[in-house]
Amino acid sequence: MVVRLPRRGSRPVRTRGAVDHVGWGVWGGQRWVELRLLGLAGLVGVVAVLVVEFTQHQPVTMSAVRDVAAFGGLFVLAHLAIRWLAPGADPVILPCVAVLNGLGVVLIHRLDLAAADSAASRGDPPPAGDAAHQVIWTALGLVLFVAVLVVLRDHRSLARYGYTSGAAGLILLITPALLHGFSIQPGEFAKILLLVFSAALLVAKRDLFTTAGRRLLGMDLPRARDLAPLIAAWGVSIGVLVFDKDLGFALLIFGTVLVMLYIATDRVSWLLTGTVLFLGGCVIAYQLFDHVRVRFNTWADPFATYTTTGYQVSQSLFGLGTGGIGGDGLGAGRPDLVPFAKTDFIIATAGEELGLAGLTAILLIYLLLVLRGFRIALSSRDTFGKLLAAGLAFTLGWQVFVVVGGVTKLLPLTGLTTPFLSYGGSSLLANYILLAILIRISHTTRQPSTPRPTPTPPTPIADAPTQFVTRR
Numbered sequence: 001m002v003v004r005l006p007r008r009g010s011r012p013v014r015t016r017g018a019v020d021h022v023g024w025g026v027w028g029g030q031r032w033v034e035l036r037l038l039g040l041a042g043l044v045g046v047v048a049v050l051v052v053e054f055t056q057h058q059p060v061t062m063s064a065v066r067d068v069a070a071f072g073g074l075f076v077l078a079h080l081a082i083r084w085l086a087p088g089a090d091p092v093i094l095p096c097v098a099v100l101n102g103l104g105v106v107l108i109h110r111l112d113l114a115a116a117d118s119a120a121s122r123g124d125p126p127p128a129g130d131a132a133h134q135v136i137w138t139a140l141g142l143v144l145f146v147a148v149l150v151v152l153r154d155h156r157s158l159a160r161y162g163y164t165s166g167a168a169g170l171i172l173l174i175t176p177a178l179l180h181g182f183s184i185q186p187g188e189f190a191k192i193l194l195l196v197f198s199a200a201l202l203v204a205k206r207d208l209f210t211t212a213g214r215r216l217l218g219m220d221l222p223r224a225r226d227l228a229p230l231i232a233a234w235g236v237s238i239g240v241l242v243f244d245k246d247l248g249f250a251l252l253i254f255g256t257v258l259v260m261l262y263i264a265t266d267r268v269s270w271l272l273t274g275t276v277l278f279l280g281g282c283v284i285a286y287q288l289f290d291h292v293r294v295r296f297n298t299w300a301d302p303f304a305t306y307t308t309t310g311y312q313v314s315q316s317l318f319g320l321g322t323g324g325i326g327g328d329g330l331g332a333g334r335p336d337l338v339p340f341a342k343t344d345f346i347i348a349t350a351g352e353e354l355g356l357a358g359l360t361a362i363l364l365i366y367l368l369l370v371l372r373g374f375r376i377a378l379s380s381r382d383t384f385g386k387l388l389a390a391g392l393a394f395t396l397g398w399q400v401f402v403v404v405g406g407v408t409k410l411l412p413l414t415g416l417t418t419p420f421l422s423y424g425g426s427s428l429l430a431n432y433i434l435l436a437i438l439i440r441i442s443h444t445t446r447q448p449s450t451p452r453p454t455p456t457p458p459t460p461i462a463d464a465p466t467q468f469v470t471r472r
Helices: 029-055 062-085 093-122 131-151 155-178 186-204 224-243 247-265 268-288 290-300 311-323 346-379 383-407 425-446
Strands: none
Touching (some): 029 062, 029 093, 062 093, 062 131, 093 131, 093 346, 093 425, 155 186, 155 224, 155 425, 186 383, 186 425, 268 290, 311 346, 311 383, 346 383, 346 425, 383 425
């Protein structure tokens, strides 16, 4: 390779085969990009808060300014932690999460004001707001984020705990069925553990899953004895659907495992087989269990049961229709008329007040976050990192798709929350752990590779010293 030397004072010349590590390091250029994007995310949040306060005729108090400053300071500290612990990480991921989390807090604050107005009209004392609690959950989530970066120095070490993670994930999934009234959502943490288990299993048993079976319609179908992991995932998903009455996590778990199988084997037959299995299980559950039948009947025609089970979806559709293209404006709509507007239906809140344009912008941020995750997977040097990063990125995108599909009646209504946007401690904590693992894989992938030492050539025979060998 011929390298052209630049003239003094000119910019460096990029040559074919050269590795560019400019910006890698604690104070590298990538981290300054991340800091500037965080500033832009903070500006979006501040403007959104001011618009809500102005529309609701609320004075901007010092406590509100202090809360906004504290929220921004949390992400600056997270940025500094990445500079120190993972300086080679992707610079776009954290700002995307900051925008989503900040908008979520603003929407929750807006719904708190609506709840206070409703209470005042009835002569009741105002209820405690949830926006401050969401900021506290965000702080705890970022503490976990930094803790994972400190403890997890190499993502490949997770592969050693694959089966342990799988067992722990299954225990967390069945916890709600055993402990009724459980306020924490263990499924949010179970999805990460099951992703680690799936990635470790697929790496260890890759040859098993790629073994060709019967050929049908131009596809190599998997052999019957190779279907055990898919059957297990199918059984877990149907069990969650039946006993926990949670269609959302059933879709999330089975869909993620199925896509990871496809990524590991590059065989469409796994997707088709898994889809047939899941649809068949849903049909059986529909015939046998009343709550499953009610969920699907409500999805088919929510207006037929408007006063009972169809009220949530109907109100959500009314709110989205009212918002139109441009929205009613932050603080100018009535999103509080939708039940669970802060959690399951916060997408309806955003759609009513920000309109189709604002909701599209939010979905594009999610899309950017998922694409950066897949980019990390493609760049990873090890198979476990590829599968784990792809699974983490896909589960975020798949969860958003399932939530938006339920709110817009594209899919049956699920109990999932929108990542980083909805109110809820379990969701925030689990997703920040997921984010930290993705950041760690990104750092490992983007850091300069250590060149292998050049072996010392053997001494020519003509120059070798004379040796005396004696027999004993």
